[in-house]
Amino acid sequence: MIFFLCFVIFLIGLYCVIVKKNILKIVIGIAIMEYAVNLFLILLGYRWEGVPAIVTETVTQAKFVDPLPQALVLTAIVISIATLALMVSLCIRIHQRYKTFDITKIRRLKG
Amino acid sequence: MKGMTIIVKTITKFLSPLIILFGVYIVLHGHLTPGGGFPGGVMIASCFILLTLAYGKEIAYKKLKRSTSSVIESLGVLIFLILALLGIFVGGYFFLNFLPLGHPLKIISAGIIPLCYIGVGLEVAGAIFAVFLALVLFKAGEEKEKPQ
Amino acid sequence: MLPLYLLLFLMILGSLVAVHTRTLLSAVISLSLVGLVLCVTFLYLQTPDIAITQIIVEIVALVILIRAVATGKEVSDIKGKKEVFSLVAVIAFIVIFGYFAYQALTFIEFPKFGYPLMRVSQFYVEEGLKKTGSANLITSVVLGFRAYDTLGEVTVLFAAVLGTLVILRGVGRKK
Numbered sequence: 174m175i176f177f178l179c180f181v182i183f184l185i186g187l188y189c190v191i192v193k194k195n196i197l198k199i200v201i202g203i204a205i206m207e208y209a210v211n212l213f214l215i216l217l218g219y220r221w222e223g224v225p226a227i228v229t230e231t232v233t234q235a236k237f238v239d240p241l242p243q244a245l246v247l248t249a250i251v252i253s254i255a256t257l258a259l260m261v262s263l264c265i266r267i268h269q270r271y272k273t274f275d276i277t278k279i280r281r282l283k284g
Numbered sequence: 285m286k287g288m289t290i291i292v293k294t295i296t297k298f299l300s301p302l303i304i305l306f307g308v309y310i311v312l313h314g315h316l317t318p319g320g321g322f323p324g325g326v327m328i329a330s331c332f333i334l335l336t337l338a339y340g341k342e343i344a345y346k347k348l349k350r351s352t353s354s355v356i357e358s359l360g361v362l363i364f365l366i367l368a369l370l371g372i373f374v375g376g377y378f379f380l381n382f383l384p385l386g387h388p389l390k391i392i393s394a395g396i397i398p399l400c401y402i403g404v405g406l407e408v409a410g411a412i413f414a415v416f417l418a419l420v421l422f423k424a425g426e427e428k429e430k431p432q
Numbered sequence: 433m434l435p436l437y438l439l440l441f442l443m444i445l446g447s448l449v450a451v452h453t454r455t456l457l458s459a460v461i462s463l464s465l466v467g468l469v470l471c472v473t474f475l476y477l478q479t480p481d482i483a484i485t486q487i488i489v490e491i492v493a494l495v496i497l498i499r500a501v502a503t504g505k506e507v508s509d510i511k512g513k514k515e516v517f518s519l520v521a522v523i524a525f526i527v528i529f530g531y532f533a534y535q536a537l538t539f540i541e542f543p544k545f546g547y548p549l550m551r552v553s554q555f556y557v558e559e560g561l562k563k564t565g566s567a568n569l570i571t572s573v574v575l576g577f578r579a580y581d582t583l584g585e586v587t588v589l590f591a592a593v594l595g596t597l598v599i600l601r602g603v604g605r606k607k
Contacts (some may be wrong), residue, residue: 314568315567316566330492357590361472394572397566397572415494
């Protein structure tokens with residue numbers, strides 16, 4: 174099944190988030206999980222021999238692929254870039270304060 | 285910040301109007317062809333990112349300041365909200381498509397949807413470029429603080 | 433079907449490299465590889481809208497992540513002691529997730545690959561052009577039938593950018 178490969182990508186991202194000690198590696202893991210979820214939603218909407226869901230003069234009543242997950246993923250991708258920028262800015266602030274990316278060294282509550 | 289080599293600068297000079305043109309095309313044809321406000325806005329922002337990377341931050345900062353891009357972002361959200369609110373006054377409910385639908389498969393059709401996409405495109409372009417400028421300009425403040 | 437499997441295996445390979453490589457820069461570039469292969473996969477799955485968005489967002493994400501990597505002097509990965517707790521947690525997560533994924537995929541309502549349910553979408557496909565006048569049915573869903581979702585998404589984007597600008601601003605911290 175193709176969905177299991179998609180889950181494998183998700184699990185690789187989850188492993189990266191849990192085990193790694195570097196903050197940027199955690200950000201990379203979150204990005205991988207986002208890719209896996211987007212891919213899963215698009216895979217759910219695929220139809221055999223489907224065509225893109227765009228009406229033209231020649232294609233009017235064809236077998237369209239499912240437009241609903243595409244609409245959800247379209248907005249989710251743009252949100253992911255904004256949240257990635259938010260995470261990266263937090264990482265830069267943390268590095269400026271503690272001079273390291275290691276999460277085991279970031280222990281003080283007050284800067 | 286002097287920017288990159290002259291090869292990159294020359295190619296950027298020729299490519300950046302084309303990138304902006306393609307982004308505007310993607311935004312305006314969002315209801316006919318693949319694309320729309322979200323990728324088109326990121327494309328317009330990426331053109332300014334390319335200018336910033338190639339020419340150094342001073343020259344790109346002269347073209348479009350961070351406060352200006354924040355204003356553009358807020359303007360996009362306001363266009364989107366006002367179009368949604370106009371539906372209440374015209375027909376009675378939120379997000380009413382009050383303009384005539386027009387002939388399908390033509391550029392002027394689909395009521396308020398192209399106008400909404402223009403708002404969304406402005407919002408995304410301003411947002412991405414404001415974030416990028418904040419990330420780039422932060423380094424100057426960091427170096428200023430170090431000698432203390 | 434075979435190209436789809438190959439693309440997914442390439443994605444798995446790229447994400448494994450991104451997780452396990454030592455230098456952060458190569459990890460970021462491998463992540464970008466995963467995103468670009470994902471773009472090709474979207475094209476294969478007949479979704480050009482998502483492919484356009486993915487490829488352009490991937491480039492901007494690569495620029496932002498390289499800016500983050502260039503911050504630190506330490507380029508190499510941090511080698512911590514392998515803690516037993518995190519390995520146990522990972523194994524537990526994988527077992528539980530695998531169990532639920534198996535249960536969900538063999539559930540009777542779950543659609544097979546290539547045969548989507550299209551309960552709501554059938555209405556969108558049939559009535560989208562008539563009701564909203566937009567030839568691109570994805571646009572008609574995004575701004576016509578589900579415009580509230582888009583309004584919420586725009587709000588989230590605005591809030592995230594506002595948060596980034598507030599975190600990174602230089603003034604206002606007088607000691």
